[in-house]
Amino acid sequence: xxxxxxxxxxxxxxxEKGTLLNLKYYLIEEEASPAAAPLYRICVKKSLSEHPxxxxxxxxxxxxxxxxxxxxxxxxxxxxxxxPVCLLEIVDDxxxxxxxxxx
Numbered sequence: 488x489x490x491x492x493x494x495x496x497x498x499x500x501x502x503e504k505g506t507l508l509n510l511k512y513y514l515i516e517e518e519a520s521p522a523a524a525p526l527y528r529i530c531v532k533k534s535l536s537e538h539p540x541x542x543x544x545x546x547x548x549x550x551x552x553x554x555x556x557x558x559x560x561x562x563x564x565x566x567x568x569x570x571p572v573c574l575l576e577i578v579d580d581x582x583x584x585x586x587x588x589x590x
Contacts, residue, residue, distance in 0.1 A: 526549035
């Protein structure tokens with residue numbers, strides 16, 4: 488399986504304790520085979536300003552086969568400064584709400 492990582496945005500935010508967090512948001516394009524359409528996943532990496540070498544990260548299972556759709560979802564995560572610890576829960580909530588609206 489081929490996979491390409493695209494760094495979309497880097498943000499620095501302060502958590503509730505006043506700690507500076509560096510957040511990096513990635514769009515990951517996965518190709519299972521050259522014949523299949525790529526699938527898109529999202530990855531968030533967090534490091535603390537005082538420990539830049541120590542990274543915590545989380546990535547989603549494929550969220551869409553549409554790059555536009557995956558980027559829209561990623562934009563919402565960036566806007567809300569979503570961290571790795573809550574990434575899967577938030578993406579799951581967003582996808583569930585959209586499924587309910589679509590049906």
